[in-house]
Amino acid sequence: MRQLKILVACGSGIATSSVAVYKIEHLCKEIGIDAKIVKTTIKEIPEKSAGMDLVLTTNRYQGIAECPVECVVNLLTGINAETTEKKVADILRQLAEG
Amino acid sequence: MSGRTIFDPDLIFWDLKGASAEECLHFLGDALEQAGKAKGDYTDAVLKREAVYPTGLKTPSISIAIPHANPSNAIENAFAVAKLEQPVVFRHMADEEQEVSVELILMMCIAEPQIHAPLLRRILEVFSDQSMEQEIHSCRRSEELYELLQRKTGI
Numbered sequence: 687m688r689q690l691k692i693l694v695a696c697g698s699g700i701a702t703s704s705v706a707v708y709k710i711e712h713l714c715k716e717i718g719i720d721a722k723i724v725k726t727t728i729k730e731i732p733e734k735s736a737g738m739d740l741v742l743t744t745n746r747y748q749g750i751a752e753c754p755v756e757c758v759v760n761l762l763t764g765i766n767a768e769t770t771e772k773k774v775a776d777i778l779r780q781l782a783e784g
Numbered sequence: 785m786s787g788r789t790i791f792d793p794d795l796i797f798w799d800l801k802g803a804s805a806e807e808c809l810h811f812l813g814d815a816l817e818q819a820g821k822a823k824g825d826y827t828d829a830v831l832k833r834e835a836v837y838p839t840g841l842k843t844p845s846i847s848i849a850i851p852h853a854n855p856s857n858a859i860e861n862a863f864a865v866a867k868l869e870q871p872v873v874f875r876h877m878a879d880e881e882q883e884v885s886v887e888l889i890l891m892m893c894i895a896e897p898q899i900h901a902p903l904l905r906r907i908l909e910v911f912s913d914q915s916m917e918q919e920i921h922s923c924r925r926s927e928e929l930y931e932l933l934q935r936k937t938g939i
Contacts, residue, residue: 697837698854701892702877704901705908728837745837746879759878763843764912 687782689720690739695747699727702744702762709761710742713771719778731755739781742774789934790903791863795819796933798926800866805874805886809834809851812864812891821862822853822893829853830891840874840884843908845916847884849874850904852892861899864891867920867929888920903939910936 694710696703703725714721726734728745735741735752742758756777760770795815802808813827830853839850871885890907894900910916916936923929 697833698852700854700897701850701852701894701900701904705905708901708905745877757878759841762908763841764908765842765844767912 687718687720689722690714690778690781691737692721692723693726693731693735693738693741694723694743695726695728695731695734695741696744697728699725699730702759703727705762706742706744706758709758710774713775714778717775717779719782721778740777790861790939791865791930791933792819793927793930795821795862795864796926796930797864797866798923798929799869801869802866802872805834805849805872806831808866808868808872808889809891812851812866812889816862816864816891816893819862821860821864822858826853826857826893829857834874838875838877838880840876840886841908842876842884843911843916844914845911846887846920847871848888848890848911849884849886850890850892850907852894852900855895855897855900858893858895860893861895861903862893863933864893865889865929865933866891867923867926906937906939 694703694706707723732750738753741751741755744759746757747755760766813830816822830851834851866889871887873883874886876882876884
């Protein structure tokens with residue numbers, strides 16, 4: 687399994703993305719994924735997503751990205767958090783094995 | 785946070801009457817500026833940010849909004865909190881086309897970037913507990929909301 691590069695983005699790149707990073711770090715640890723996680727702003731996704739395996743956002747993002755994008759706001763609020771966690775875990779496993 | 789809570793009884797407003805999200809944001813932002821917690825450009829920065837990156841959130845308890853600006857707009861760490869008399873419509877953080885009827889606004893004025901995330905995480909943990917709905921609705925005055933937020937979040 688290879689190390690994954692994950693970009694986590696929110697509006698300002700300060701608050702909600704940091705919370706998402708915390709959740710994703712824990713998730714990776716739990717499912718045994720080695721990941722390098724980088725935080726950024728939504729605005730910088732087009733440029734910063736180059737060379738990344740996955741972009742996770744706290745806002746819905748419909749712009750350009752160099753890799754798959756998934757919204758993880760549910761991990762913050764706790765609504766359908768388990769479903770989102772499972773979905774992200776599946777994506778991460780697939781990427782790590784692929 | 786060394787024993788002192790980030791919440792301030794003077795910055796907690798019970799049954800705030802606001803006709804719109806914008807009106808409520810103005811009210812809370814001005815309160816933070818007048819209390820010396822935020823710089824004069826804070827309210828404008830919050831409004832601009834909210835327009836591009838909305839902060840309405842549905843949680844398992846009640847719907848909240850967590851408007852904020854950048855640490856450069858803040859002077860001291862503080863929260864301005866309003867329980868609204870009638871919910872106002874915010875747009876959802878994850879989907880700006882989705883409307884959220886917000887009952888409680890927690891405006892974050894954070895001067896130290898490194899504490900922004902832990903504080904937010906704690907707030908979201910507390911509101912992801914369904915019992916918080918009952919707890920909020922059993923409050924009658926701003927003092928009770930202050931005590932509840934302090935007790936539940938420990939921040």
